[in-house]
Amino acid sequence: MSKWIKAAGIRAIKTAAQTAIGVIGATAVFNEVEWYVVGGTVLLATITSLLTSLAGLPEVASSEKSSD
Numbered sequence: 001m002s003k004w005i006k007a008a009g010i011r012a013i014k015t016a017a018q019t020a021i022g023v024i025g026a027t028a029v030f031n032e033v034e035w036y037v038v039g040g041t042v043l044l045a046t047i048t049s050l051l052t053s054l055a056g057l058p059e060v061a062s063s064e065k066s067s068d
Contacts, residue, residue: 007060008053012046019045 023041027033 004053004057004060007057008050011053011057012049015049016042016046 020038020042023038024033027037
């Protein structure tokens with residue numbers, strides 16, 4: 001379970017960073033960065049990433065097979 005938590009956490013952090021970069025860039029085009037929009041979008045993307053990870057993480061499945 002700890003392998004899953006670590007892998008899902010890493011994936012969620014990467015998703016959050018990618019989302020933040022995209023939203024900051026997009027809102028900057030419109031004159032001013034709305035930080036509440038950035039925060040809300042990043043939070044939603046992070047939650048979505050964690051929920052998607054419930055379906056399975058290939059990196060966890062492959063490491064479990066190799067350790068057996």
